[in-house]
Amino acid sequence: MRPLTVSRLLIQCLILAIILFCVMVLALKFGAIHVSLYGLGRNLLRVFLGKTSDIATEYSLILNLRLPRILLGAFVGAALSIAGTSFQALLRNPLADPYVLGVSSGAALGAIFALLVEPHLALPPEIAAVFTPLGAFLGAAIAITSVYFLGRRDGRIDSSTLLLGGVIVASLLYAVIILLLTTLPSSNFRGMAYWLMGDLSGVPSRPLAWVLRIGFAVAAVVIYTTASDLNLLLSGEKEAMHLGVDVRRVRIVVYLAASALTGLAVAVSGSIGYVGLLVPHVMRMIYGSDHRILLPAAAFGGAIAVVFADILARTIAAPSELPVGAITAIAGAPLFIYLLRRRFA
Amino acid sequence: MTSAVKSSASRATAEVTRNTNEPRLSVEQVSYAYAPNPQQAPVFTLEATSFQAKAGEVVAVLGPNASGKSTLLQIISGALPPLSGRVLLNGNVTHQLEPRTRGQRIAMVQQESQLLFPSKAWEFVLQGRHPYGKSLRFESDEDVTIAQNALAQVGAEHLADRWMDQISGGEKQRVILARALAQQPLLLLLDEPTLHLDIGAQVDLLETLRRLAAENRYTVVVVTHELNLAGEYAEQVVLLQKGKALRVGPPASVYQRDLLEQVFQTQLTVETGASGRPRVSILPGPQ
Numbered sequence: 001m002r003p004l005t006v007s008r009l010l011i012q013c014l015i016l017a018i019i020l021f022c023v024m025v026l027a028l029k030f031g032a033i034h035v036s037l038y039g040l041g042r043n044l045l046r047v048f049l050g051k052t053s054d055i056a057t058e059y060s061l062i063l064n065l066r067l068p069r070i071l072l073g074a075f076v077g078a079a080l081s082i083a084g085t086s087f088q089a090l091l092r093n094p095l096a097d098p099y100v101l102g103v104s105s106g107a108a109l110g111a112i113f114a115l116l117v118e119p120h121l122a123l124p125p126e127i128a129a130v131f132t133p134l135g136a137f138l139g140a141a142i143a144i145t146s147v148y149f150l151g152r153r154d155g156r157i158d159s160s161t162l163l164l165g166g167v168i169v170a171s172l173l174y175a176v177i178i179l180l181l182t183t184l185p186s187s188n189f190r191g192m193a194y195w196l197m198g199d200l201s202g203v204p205s206r207p208l209a210w211v212l213r214i215g216f217a218v219a220a221v222v223i224y225t226t227a228s229d230l231n232l233l234l235s236g237e238k239e240a241m242h243l244g245v246d247v248r249r250v251r252i253v254v255y256l257a258a259s260a261l262t263g264l265a266v267a268v269s270g271s272i273g274y275v276g277l278l279v280p281h282v283m284r285m286i287y288g289s290d291h292r293i294l295l296p297a298a299a300f301g302g303a304i305a306v307v308f309a310d311i312l313a314r315t316i317a318a319p320s321e322l323p324v325g326a327i328t329a330i331a332g333a334p335l336f337i338y339l340l341r342r343r344f345a
Numbered sequence: 346m347t348s349a350v351k352s353s354a355s356r357a358t359a360e361v362t363r364n365t366n367e368p369r370l371s372v373e374q375v376s377y378a379y380a381p382n383p384q385q386a387p388v389f390t391l392e393a394t395s396f397q398a399k400a401g402e403v404v405a406v407l408g409p410n411a412s413g414k415s416t417l418l419q420i421i422s423g424a425l426p427p428l429s430g431r432v433l434l435n436g437n438v439t440h441q442l443e444p445r446t447r448g449q450r451i452a453m454v455q456q457e458s459q460l461l462f463p464s465k466a467w468e469f470v471l472q473g474r475h476p477y478g479k480s481l482r483f484e485s486d487e488d489v490t491i492a493q494n495a496l497a498q499v500g501a502e503h504l505a506d507r508w509m510d511q512i513s514g515g516e517k518q519r520v521i522l523a524r525a526l527a528q529q530p531l532l533l534l535l536d537e538p539t540l541h542l543d544i545g546a547q548v549d550l551l552e553t554l555r556r557l558a559a560e561n562r563y564t565v566v567v568v569t570h571e572l573n574l575a576g577e578y579a580e581q582v583v584l585l586q587k588g589k590a591l592r593v594g595p596p597a598s599v600y601q602r603d604l605l606e607q608v609f610q611t612q613l614t615v616e617t618g619a620s621g622r623p624r625v626s627i628l629p630g631p632q
Contacts (some may be wrong), residue, residue, distance in 0.1 A: 004484075244475055
């Protein structure tokens with residue numbers, strides 16, 4: 001018997017943080033402009049030392065353009081992975097993920113709706129900045145609520161009905177999104193279509209960036225406080241209840257927080273698919289299904305996965321860039337099929 | 346002795362002194378009904394049922410399928426609020442207990458424990474310590490000791506490092522029981538724990554329950570289909586049919602041939618076995 005200890009948890013997180021750092025450095029190196037690792041290290045050091053005036057043009061370009069994008073990718077990956085891990089535990093379904101369940105589509109629709117409505121409302125700038133993520137959060141929350149009730153039969157969650165419900169909700173929402181997009185002028189259409197497929201090129205404004213940071217921190221911490229309750233929920237709501245879990249409270253809190261994470265991620269990057277499905281699975285193979293370690297591991301893993309996918313998105317067809325969501329979907333869909341077949345074999 | 350063990354021991358002592366005069370578990374006129382949809386009249390799945398049990402006592406709930414056995418157990422556990430009546434555990438209404446407090450006092454062994462992702466047996470048993478944990482619930486050394494003791498009490502120490510999906514049905518049932526023991530409950534509830542077990546494992550499980558109830562002063566309520574095992578190991582039997590408690594009492598008074606034939610719709614004989622307990626034999630052919 002060797003239960004999880006705080007020190008073991010911290011060591012594992014440190015290892016994952018180091019891997020994430022390395023992938024981020026690689027992501028800084030690769031792209032349309034090539035730079036050396038040595039130059040990158042030297043110039044990063046200058047930034048840390050506050051000597052920004054000594055930085056060469058190409059490096060300042062990289063640090064101003066590439067770095068925010070990489071940080072955004074890491075944030076989005078972590079948010080989607082934590083959301084996916086939570087949905088899988090709550091719904092007792094290893095194939096659940098914000099994208100498959102239609103939560104991302106709900107968030108996208110909410111975000112688009114907010115974008116279309118916002119210019120007509122004459123909101124003060126502080127509220128305007130959070131209007132899109134708020135719309136995305138509401139869209140995500142409504143989508144997961146509908147899917148949850150669609151998947152419920154005789155008071156219990158039925159796995160296949162739930163997934164089908166998710167697929168149907170997603171396709172319905174997608175149709176509405178396309179309808180809304182056709183009302184846009186064609187110059188905006190390409191940008192929106194890119195965003196829908198998952199795109200990290202739009203770096204959020206300063207107030208929005210703060211909303212993302214605070215929202216992410218609050219939602220992630222809230223979900224983490226339920227980590228050991230989620231462990232028990234894996235054996236069913238009834239069992240969890242008999243072991244002292246306040247199932248109703250955990251369910252509401254985690255659904256809301258996971259919807260918030262999905263909403264935040266979608267508001268800035270569109271729907272990047274399969275990260276929330278694939279990453280928790282890989283992390284579960286490595287760390288087991290104890291959510292006290294699985295949740296942080298999935299957060300780091302998701303960050304690593306999206307930053308890595310973004311390297312591919314920026315280099316495969318350089319100098320033009322692909323939407324990162326296309327890369328994650330191409331990698332994720334076959335794995336999804338593999339998991340589906342293994343489960344129902 | 347560690348503080349957790351100490352506090353539970355002092356609680357147990359308090360219980361024993363308290364229970365010399367009064368019952369620990371008191372089921373008072375509980376009933377339950379449910380309506381399939383709002384238009385239809387509600388169907389009673391359990392009509393007013395009462396019984397009492399002391400510490401260290403084993404109560405068996407018997408009856409054919411759909412007689413309300415599991416409903417009664419869910420109500421006792423506090424998971425299901427009764428339509429009328431109440432269940433008292435040491436004077437507290439069970440369904441009004443805080444989830445954590447309930448987890449510390451009542452342990453439930455379900456018919457089947459499904460695992461979404463496999464875990465090791467020791468991890469499973471440690472889950473029983475959840476109601477005692479602090480905010481993030483990293484298990485303490487005491488928790489580990491208690492879990493190890495629980496495994497030892499059901500004779501399953503050797504299974505600690507095995508995966509739950511790679512052990513036999515009987516072994517799995519013992520590990521599930523160990524998790525319930527790790528909760529250090531006052532009341533231990535079991536819903537058809539012998540369902541998937543062979544006869545040897547069934548006897549083994551009930552022997553273990555009998556011993557645990559005596560040693561740890563648990564009150565045990567077990568739902569079962571096994572008339573003879575219930576007659577042999579229970580102090581009290583609650584006989585249910587179609588949501589009605591037909592008779593409550595010691596096995597010898599409940600096991601009446603006419604009554605059992607009527608409830609189970611089959612011909613049978615009731616004899617007194619070597620242990621002085623009633624023994625039921627099913628006679629072939631329709632009634």
